[in-house]
Amino acid sequence: MSKADTGYIPTKRKANVYDNVIWQFNKAADLMQLDPDIRKILERTTNEIVVNFPVKLDDGRIEMFTGYRVQHNSALGPFKGGLRFHPAVDINEVRALATWMTWKGALTDIPFGGAKGGIQFDPYKYTINELERITRRFTFALGNNIGPEYDIPAPDVNTNAQIMAWILDTYLSTMLPHERQACVHVVTGKPIESGGSIGRDKATGQGVVFTIEQWSKDKGFDLEGATYTVQGFGNVGSWTARLLKPHGCKLIAVEDVSGAFSNPGGIDPDDLIDYASKNKGLISGYPNAKSIDSKSLMQTQADIFVPAALENQITGETAPLLDVKLVAEGANGPTDPEGDAILQKKGIDVIPDILCNAGGVVVSYFEWLQNKRSEFWDLEEVDGKLYKKIINAYVRVRDTVKNYNTDWRTAAYIVALSRLETVYKERGIFP
Ligand code: NAD
Numbered sequence: 001m002s003k004a005d006t007g008y009i010p011t012k013r014k015a016n017v018y019d020n021v022i023w024q025f026n027k028a029a030d031l032m033q034l035d036p037d038i039r040k041i042l043e044r045t046t047n048e049i050v051v052n053f054p055v056k057l058d059d060g061r062i063e064m065f066t067g068y069r070v071q072h073n074s075a076l077g078p079f080k081g082g083l084r085f086h087p088a089v090d091i092n093e094v095r096a097l098a099t100w101m102t103w104k105g106a107l108t109d110i111p112f113g114g115a116k117g118g119i120q121f122d123p124y125k126y127t128i129n130e131l132e133r134i135t136r137r138f139t140f141a142l143g144n145n146i147g148p149e150y151d152i153p154a155p156d157v158n159t160n161a162q163i164m165a166w167i168l169d170t171y172l173s174t175m176l177p178h179e180r181q182a183c184v185h186v187v188t189g190k191p192i193e194s195g196g197s198i199g200r201d202k203a204t205g206q207g208v209v210f211t212i213e214q215w216s217k218d219k220g221f222d223l224e225g226a227t228y229t230v231q232g233f234g235n236v237g238s239w240t241a242r243l244l245k246p247h248g249c250k251l252i253a254v255e256d257v258s259g260a261f262s263n264p265g266g267i268d269p270d271d272l273i274d275y276a277s278k279n280k281g282l283i284s285g286y287p288n289a290k291s292i293d294s295k296s297l298m299q300t301q302a303d304i305f306v307p308a309a310l311e312n313q314i315t316g317e318t319a320p321l322l323d324v325k326l327v328a329e330g331a332n333g334p335t336d337p338e339g340d341a342i343l344q345k346k347g348i349d350v351i352p353d354i355l356c357n358a359g360g361v362v363v364s365y366f367e368w369l370q371n372k373r374s375e376f377w378d379l380e381e382v383d384g385k386l387y388k389k390i391i392n393a394y395v396r397v398r399d400t401v402k403n404y405n406t407d408w409r410t411a412a413y414i415v416a417l418s419r420l421e422t423v424y425k426e427r428g429i430f431p
Helices: 017-032 036-042 091-107 127-145 161-173 177-186 203-219 234-246 269-277 295-299 337-346 359-373 379-404 408-427
Strands: 045-057 063-075 079-085 113-117 151-155 227-231 249-257 259-267 290-292 306-307 326-328 349-351
Touching: 017 091, 017 151, 017 337, 017 408, 036 408, 045 091, 063 079, 063 091, 063 151, 079 091, 079 161, 079 359, 091 113, 091 359, 091 379, 091 408, 113 127, 113 151, 127 161, 151 177, 151 359, 161 177, 161 203, 161 290, 177 359, 203 234, 203 326, 203 349, 203 359, 203 379, 227 234, 234 249, 234 306, 249 269, 249 295, 259 269, 259 295, 259 306, 269 290, 349 408, 359 379, 379 408
Parallel strands: 079 113, 079 151, 227 249, 227 306, 306 326, 326 349
Antiparallel strands: 045 063, 063 113, 249 259, 259 290
């Protein structure tokens, strides 16, 4: 299928993931007839911060790094979004991820806008001490461009609770002593002892599983014995697999950056997590499954495919390979517009990223609230509140699919954009 068949016309710039966001945005904005003035605001980011900063490596050499923070929109509340450490991080990727964060906050009805950031480098090539200095120096370079009531980072690809703890400590260290205690909510996804929330580590996977449960109820599809495949076995992929296990679902193929494996008899997620934890977080060499290539993973016949790695994995080239009933998008932007059109033609259901993986930002909001109120909620409370948020959003998207006779991604955009449109109309534009 050519790009023209889908109505997708990339800009003259190198095709990038931000083009996908704008394409998705235009499709929804056209269908819902979004106010043209509000459209002008939402199709642009608010602030784009690029910082170049030096870090001393263990051998005494100095290396320069480039970091980004893009703040897309704050109409609904402070900017909010993760930080990614990856060689492919660039301004367009960060713009795209920041924009999706705005839609996610609006869709799940939480008082946050959208932002995203990251550093363009491969963290696997640095020691733990270097990683700490890179993180701290990046935080210092961002300065007051982040803040607990202004812009609140969280973990994303190759960042975790430990990185958040270093950011928190660096941020607090640059404050006056009497201000420090009021600023623990400058990042979310922290270790629990440092102010994190119970349930934040599993929250994105938990949200993915809540949406899969609801899809199976709606379809009258029994999850007991259902087969699934996962691309990406980090935070989102591994938690999704762990949480699908009690439903009786069978993981039959899995891939991460180090390789792909299949076992038609089922791979035990806990066993694979245990293996990866002793293998630098990677699944390479896993003994209880057969090594396969990426294409075979995509071709594996299963009930559900969970992309939980990076963007642009389901494309004009790879979507024809998929033989599943449902794609549950754990990752941000795993499907490009060509891939989307093919999935639709093949009758494969899609739970779109801004709904499917919104559990992470929702529990980040809960963590932020707990910090502000000096409260500690138990897991039952966190999970119960998360369930309500995700299912409310799911139902609104499902209704919008019917009302507009459209696909799930476009419907999710319409729900999010309607909320933003209302807020802009109520407030008007200064001056
Ligand atoms: P992570 O770093 O914990 O895991 C990423 C996984 O993807 C790793 O297993 C890695 O090996 C794998 N991977 C990387 N490149 C790959 C490739 N080319 N092919 C196959 N696998 C590859 O990151 P994460 O936090 O789990 O994030 C995964 C996705 O979920 C990203 O798109 C992220 O933006 C999105 N997401 C994360 C959260 C969160 O709370 N962490 C929330 C919402 C969305």
